Amino acid sequence: MADAVGMTIKIQGLDVLEKRLKELGARMSQNILRKALRAAMKPVVADAQERARAQLKKRMGILFKSIKAETGGKKGEAYIKLGFAKRAAYGIPLELGTSFFPPKPMLRPALDTKSEEAVAIFKARLGEEIDKAVKV
Numbered sequence: 448m449a450d451a452v453g454m455t456i457k458i459q460g461l462d463v464l465e466k467r468l469k470e471l472g473a474r475m476s477q478n479i480l481r482k483a484l485r486a487a488m489k490p491v492v493a494d495a496q497e498r499a500r501a502q503l504k505k506r507m508g509i510l511f512k513s514i515k516a517e518t519g520g521k522k523g524e525a526y527i528k529l530g531f532a533k534r535a536a537y538g539i540p541l542e543l544g545t546s547f548f549p550p551k552p553m554l555r556p557a558l559d560t561k562s563e564e565a566v567a568i569f570k571a572r573l574g575e576e577i578d579k580a581v582k583v
Contacts, residue, residue: 467581480524485570491529494561495514495554496514504542513528529557
């Protein structure tokens with residue numbers, strides 16, 4: 448995925464869930480975190496795609512389909528990146544603007560408007576996935 452400007456959201460108050468994650472082991476906790484992160488970013492990706500469709504109309508080519516949320520991380524840790532696939536790296540200049548044309552932001556406004564919903568989904572899904580893993 449093409450890199451763009453980064454943003455970090457820290458979630459406080461998940462001490463109990465973090466403790467339970469550590470008890471499950473690094474590999475299992477990383478899988479659980481990735482599932483929860485992917486679920487949380489679905490509304491953000493949908494909003495960004497909708498913004499791309501509205502702003503670029505018929506000229507958007509593959510940009511609309513290239514807006515993705517991609518997970519990564521080390522054992523026991525996970526992160527998610529919202530951005531454009533490499534085949535549509537031209538999305539970054541569109542998002543940020545250049546000296547030749549003004550910005551047409553899609554990702555940042557989507558994240559700004561859907562971040563609270565994403566955090567709520569993350570918390571709920573994380574709890575569900577931990578409970579599911581403990582029962583197995």
